[in-house]
Amino acid sequence: MTRRPVACAVLLLMGAGIGCKHPAASSSALKPTATGAAIVLSSGDKQTGPTGTVLANPVVVQVNDDQGAAVTGALVEFHGPAGVVFDPAAILTDSSGQATTNVRLGTIGGRYTLSATTPGKAHEASVQVGEIALGYQQQLGSIVADKYCSRCHDPESSAERVSNYDNLAVKPHAFTDGGTLNKMSDADMLAVIQHGGPALSRSALMPPYGKTLSPADVQAVIAYIRVVSDPPYKPAGTVYEK
Amino acid sequence: MKFLSSIWRALFGDTMRAFGIVSGLLLIALAIAPAKDHFSEWHGYQNGYLSLIHDRSDAISLRRRFEPGIQQIWLPELGVVDRCATCHEGLKEASLADVKMQPFRKHPVIPHPLDRYGCVICHRGQGPATTVSEAHFSERAGEDPILPARFIESGCGQCHQNELTGTPQLNSGRKMLAQYGCVSCHLVKTPDGTTMKATDDPPSLEHLADKTTREWVFSWIKDPQAYAVSATMPNYKLSDADASDISAFLMSSSTPHAGDSDATMIALAKNADPSAGASLYGESFCATCHAVQNGAGNLVGGNVGPELTRVGNKVKPAWLQAWIENPHVYNSATMMPHYRFTPQQVATLTSYLMSKTDSDYGSNVHLDPATPAQIAHGKKLVAELGCAACHTINGVNKPDNFAPDLSRIGSKPLSQVVFLPGMQHALPAYIAGKIKDPQAFGPGLKMPQYTLTDTQRDGLTTALLSLGDRSQTMPEKLRVAGIHQTTYEPAGPAGKLMTDLDCFSCHRINGHGSDMAPDLTLEGSSVQRAWLDAFLKNPNTLRPALTRRMPRFNLSDADRKTLTDYIMVVYQSATIDPDKAPPAVNPPAMVEHGRQLFYSRYACQSCHIIDTKTDKGYIGPTLTQVGSRLTPAWIYAWLKNPQELRPGTMEPNQNISDEDARAMTAFLMTLKGSGKQEGKQ
Incomplete structure (x- = not known):
């Protein structure tokens, strides 16, 4: 295989171009007036949004000193995988020690681990922020789930929708409940959604949706459940690498 | 000359040497094409793909499906010539779902097969190109770079x-x-x-001076969002002088409208108690359409009508009274219904709404009386800016092709x-x-x-x-055609009433109207006459969890009868046959069987309430009185296939057998509600 070295070189080059993390470009223009010791997340993690769009809420982090007091004027840089755009990518903390950035998700659906770093006195401090980007199928699933499933499967009520969760004798699993749902195979999930709870000897409170939702819609809901599950879903059975 | 001939002799002097040289040149010439191919960009990517799959457990099947060379999708009727799959080799490989590296990612699941639609139809870019820069980033005339992923829905x-x-x-x-x-x-x-x-139904400005003051118009056109954060009117970034001239022109062009000032009503409003207005505002479900900014700055309420946070700064009390009394007098096309409030209620609501003011808004606006030159300049600006493209303005024609x-x-x-x-x-x-x-x-x-x-x-x-x-x-x-509103209008006196009540602002009938409230196309087959009459008299909600509710209109008995008659006769389903439906009264054994099916097999109590003591589900309507609300024919047809009667409804089609549906219909028809509940409502 004489092609191997060439191919490896191509792959390496592409890996360098695509896989690397782009550091904040404009950080040099900012002059930090203080340095903190720790950085903590204030808000904006665990959001979901369609690929390539700006998340509804900004990511807010706070820089603290050794005593846990907020530090004003410390430099915070945001990093993420290729395709993620921060506005701004680097910023000084405000008077309450907080740094706020708007996040535009990358073009690939799935989980994104972003990080916010601050130089710190001794060594760099950083905090990780997890966000979820929904591809076409997952987004369709989220829309279908929002209409047909969430009233019972989402224990949280909102102004638009009162949750029915508390009213059910047998409690449904929240879609984020990876501990339970990750153990179900796609086929089992399909059976429960299409034929109702009794199909797997579960509660009849879960009605069948096989004649209401198209197979594509049901698959989309499963794809959505898989992407939002916590802990993350790892399909069982297939080993990709030798 | 001598030099050239010596070279000639050196190369082709003897036959053997000449043959060797010519063969060598020929070989090189023949090698150009394969070499170009070998060193081409896409070839590198194909090699990259081969080494990517080399170490995977399913390498053998992946390699079997791998096709070397240029891969092309040609769809003449769509004008698509796509060679994207030449580099994007893994597009259709489900097992590459974990690969994040381009160009080898699997394509995310979409409803269309790639072979039949190609790539550029959604992603743009140059399909026939075989280099990355040309395919993705070309900006030449007539060519298109790749579409950023966030706009991909434009392809659909x-x-x-x-x-x-x-x-x-x-x-x-x-x-x-x-x-x-x-x-x-x-x-x-x-x-x-x-x-x-x-x-967006922008208001007509023909009678603007009846409605508001020149100062408010000035503040509004300077910055619409300062008055109402939800305002859709754009900011024209007008100078003070221009805004002043435009407001002067709009006021001077306004003509008085009959019925916008009623002295007795104004007197009533002065004595009205604004605190009673808050509850009337709530009871009339004004918030279904109108929003108000709360203390935290969030809008609470619907976006069908204008935001009312600072409405007291805007409108004149006399106009507001006339408007609440009957909005159709001022604007015959308005979506706001004629509520038929009593004069006292009108006064209460008016004084409540007039109290919604912001003392800072427009407080420093002081306009001198306008000169004719300023009014003329204002008219010129109104024509130039195209105000009449949206608003009806006296003396300015709607511009064409603006x-x-x-x-x-x-x-x-x-x-x-x-x-x-x-x-x-x-x-x-x-x-x-x-x-x-x-x-x-x-x-x-x-x-x-x-x-x-x-x-x-x-x-x-x-x-x-x-x-x-x-x-x-x-x-x-x-092409998948869009669904357009029909021009359906109900006929006769009932049709007039329905227009006056603006039923279509919330309900849809025969493809005309809004989807805020239930579709009433088949309402006559669905409900019982006595229930409908009582509901129109006093609409108590069927879905307690909803914030949007049917408001109460003070309908006269005659009007109610007209409406009920019309709905019961005209809005009938062609497929629901009352004669073939299960009877309304059934043997107790069947009723009991229906109850068991309802609670155990189909577990309807997860969404519906039948017994207010034990059931808690309130996703679907409360069914405590369903036996006096719905017809048995409708209940049976609904249980068999809810989506057929109301497309898009949430209730799943549970594939209920005829026999089960009959038994449950028998059970549901026995639920007549208690007299006590009726009295409470």
């Missing part, structure tokens, strides 16, 4: 003129084109031949586009940039600045990108 919109579940961004963008008045100035002809119509036709904006040639310095030379960047800051493209441009979020701008850009040459020239069989 080329064929699908209807609203798709999976394309929320495209749907919202299309809605905004109509809602924000874009199509009042711009012509947008969709591929199915219809012209998009504005849905702004460019956007029917094919999505394939506007880049050579015709003037980009801003530093802007990416691509159509999405141009469209989004133009919406964000139109004035940056030239001080003389008339397009106003809208206050939009990034998400809204992306939605609008997506909708505009979907309006391209391809969508207009698409083969008819690929």
Whole structure:
């Protein structure tokens, strides 16, 4: 295989171009007036949004000193995988020690681990922020789930929708409940959604949706459940690498 | 000469040497094409793909499906020639789902097979190109760079003129084109031949002086969002002098409207108690359509009517009274119903709404009386700015073709586009940039600045990108037509009543109206006459968890009878036959069987309440009185297939057998509700 070295070189080059993390470009223009010791997340993690769009809420982090007091004027840089755009990518903390950035998700659906770093006195401090980007199928699933499933499967009520969760004798699993749902195979999930709870000897409170939702819609809901599950879903059975 | 001939002799002097040289040259010439091929960019990617799959457990099957060389999708009727799969080798390989590295990623799941639609139809870019730079980044005239992923839904919109579940961004963008008045100035002809119509219903300014003051008009046109954060009117960035002149002209052109000032009503309003107004405002469900900003700055309420946070700063009390009394007098096309309030109620509501003021708003606006020159200048500005494209204004005609036709904006040639310095030379960047800051493209441009979020701008850009040459020239069989409002109007005295009550502002009948409340097309088959009559008299809600409710109109007995008669006779289903339906009264054994099916087999109590003591589900309507509300024929048909009767309804079709459906209908018909409950409501 004489092609191997060439191919490896191509792959390496592409890996360098695509896989690397782009550091904040404009950080040099900012002059930090203080340095903190720790950085903590204030808000904006665990959001979901369609690929390539700006998340509804900004990511807010706070820089603290050794005593846990907020530090004003410390430099915070945001990093993420290729395709993620921060506005701004680097910023000084405000008077309450907080740094706020708007996040535009990358073009690939799935989980994104972003990080916010601050130089710190001794060594760099950083905090990780997890966000979820929904591809076409997952987004369709989220829309279908929002209409047909969430009233019972989402224990949280909102102004638009009162949750029915508390009213059910047998409690449904929240879609984020990876501990339970990750153990179900796609086929089992399909059976429960299409034929109702009794199909797997579960509660009849879960009605069948096989004649209401198209197979594509049901698959989309499963794809959505898989992407939002916590802990993350790892399909069982297939080993990709030798 | 001698030199050349010596070279000639050296090379071709003897036959053997000449043969060798010629053979060598020939070999080199023959090698050019394969070498070009070997060192081409795509060849490198194909090798990269081979080494990527080399170490995977399913390498053998992946390699079997791998096809070397240029891969092309050719779809003549769509004008697609795509060679993208030459480098993007893993597009259809489900097992590569974990690969994040381009160009080898598996394509995410979409409803269409790649072979039948190609790639550029959604992603743009140059399909026939075989280098990355040409395929993805070409900015030459007539060519298109790759579309940023966030606008990808524009691809769907080329064929699908209807609203798709999976394309929320495209749907919202299309809605905004109509809602924000874009199509009042711009012509947008969709591929199915219809012209998009504005849905924002901007107020007529013919009788403006009856409604408000010149000072308010001045403040409003200076910055509409300062008055109401939800205002859709754009900011024209007018100077004080221009705004003053325009307000002067609008006031001077306004004519008085009969019925806008009633002395006795004003007297009533002065004595009314604003605190009683809050509860009347709540009981009348004004918040279903109108929003008010709460203390935290959030809007609470619907967006059908204007925001009322500072309405006391805006309207004159006499006008407001006349409006609440009967809005159709001032604006016959308004969506607001004629509530038939008593004079006392009108006064109470008026004084409550007039108390919604912001003492800071417009407090420093002091306008001197306008001179004729200023009024003339104001009129000139109104004509120039195209105010009459949206509003009806006395003395100014609605301009034709005021702004460019956007029917094919999505394939506007880049050579015709003037980009801003530093802007990416691509159509999405141009469209989004133009919406964000139109004035940056030239001080003389008339397009106003809208206050939009990034998400809204992306939605609008997506909708505009979907309006391209391809969508207009698409083969008819690929086009999915949009659903348009019908022109259905109910007839006779009942039709007049329904228009007066603006039933269609919330309900839809025969494809006309809004989807805020249940579709009433089959209401006559669905409900029992006595229930409908009682409901119109005093609408108690069926769905306690909803904040939007049917308001109570003070209908006279005669009006109620007219409406009930009409609904019961006209809005009938062609498929539901009352004669073939289960009887309303059934043997107790059957009823009991139905009860058991309801509670155990179909577990309907998860969404419905039958016994208020034990059941708690309130997703579906409460069924405690369903036996006196619905007809047995409807209940049976509904249990068999809810979506057939009301497409898109949440209740799943549980595939209930005829026998079970009959038993449950028998049980549900016994639920007549208790007299005590009736009395309470």
